[in-house]
Amino acid sequence: MTSQTNYKRILLKLSGExxxxxxxxxxxxxxxxxxxxxxxxxxxxxVQVAIVIGGGNIFRxxxxxxxxIDRVQGDYMGMLATVINAMAIQSxxxxxxxxxxxxxxxxxxxxxxxYVRRRAVRHLEKGRVVIFGAGTGSxxxxxxxxxxxxxxxxEADVVLKGTKVNGVYTADPMKDPTATRYTxxxxxxxxxxxxxxxxxxxxxxxxxxxxxxxxxNMNETGSLLRIVKGDTDTGTLISSKV
Ligand code: UDP
Numbered sequence: 001m002t003s004q005t006n007y008k009r010i011l012l013k014l015s016g017e018x019x020x021x022x023x024x025x026x027x028x029x030x031x032x033x034x035x036x037x038x039x040x041x042x043x044x045x046x047v048q049v050a051i052v053i054g055g056g057n058i059f060r061x062x063x064x065x066x067x068x069i070d071r072v073q074g075d076y077m078g079m080l081a082t083v084i085n086a087m088a089i090q091s092x093x094x095x096x097x098x099x100x101x102x103x104x105x106x107x108x109x110x111x112x113x114x115y116v117r118r119r120a121v122r123h124l125e126k127g128r129v130v131i132f133g134a135g136t137g138s139x140x141x142x143x144x145x146x147x148x149x150x151x152x153x154x155e156a157d158v159v160l161k162g163t164k165v166n167g168v169y170t171a172d173p174m175k176d177p178t179a180t181r182y183t184x185x186x187x188x189x190x191x192x193x194x195x196x197x198x199x200x201x202x203x204x205x206x207x208x209x210x211x212x213x214x215x216x217n218m219n220e221t222g223s224l225l226r227i228v229k230g231d232t233d234t235g236t237l238i239s240s241k242v
Pocket of ligand 1: 014015016017053054055056057059060061062074075076077078079081082134135136137138139140141142143144146
């Protein structure tokens with residue numbers, strides 16, 4: 001860690017949908033390229049980076065249910081989709097000169113390592129970017145919950161939730177033009193005001209373990225780096241100390 005950084009170890013949560021770019025489906029090479037450059041900037045500063053990637057651009061268990069696929073089966077399909085995204089990010093990060101490991105919660109030895117907490121921490125200590133695939137390995141969970149869980153397990157300093165919006169607003173900014181962004185807000189206030197940050201399982205895990213979350217716009221160039229450097233005006237910080 002250099003003196004310019006606010007965090008030693010971060011857990012970056014990226015949604016599958018974001019990876020798809022404007023089409024909403026598949027993987028957009030331009031987005032991969034942009035994300036890799038942004039991630040490299042923080043890796044080069046000596047920050048340890050772990051990533052959890054969603055699978056919504058490929059498959060979601062809930063949507064599968066609507067087309068007649070059993071929910072649990074669909075959830076496993078969703079988890080496999082996250083591994084496809086993890087491998088895509090891995091390739092792109094490596095192309096940009098970073099060392100990486102994909103660790104999956106569901107064993108698939110030919111394509112990636114199985115998730116073992118101690119090994120994940122060791123990889124991070126060696127400066128490798130660790131990408132957690134296959135969610136928690138259990139149906140009925142989300143990749144947001146995976147992000148909270150893995151962040152707690154590896155003792156990350158913060159969960160950085162990269163979204164298409166630059167933080168948490170008083171109301172939906174798409175619908176309400178008077179909506180304003182919080183720069184900081186407490187876990188209790190998010191809960192009481194029913195603000196949509198993460199699903200409740202994911203949110204509660206962070207709250208109970210006193211793990212701060214920063215919601216920010218991953219598509220805004222330079223925002224990841226600004227947050228890591230401690231810029232308090234980028235995104236929204238959710239913590240117990242507000
Ligand atoms: N999923 C699951 N267990 C997990 C993580 C994910 O069953 O621990 C499944 C679930 O069906 C989910 C899909 O994988 O809909 C893709 O994950 P998610 O919806 O969180 O992706 P994102 O919205 O971030 O793209």
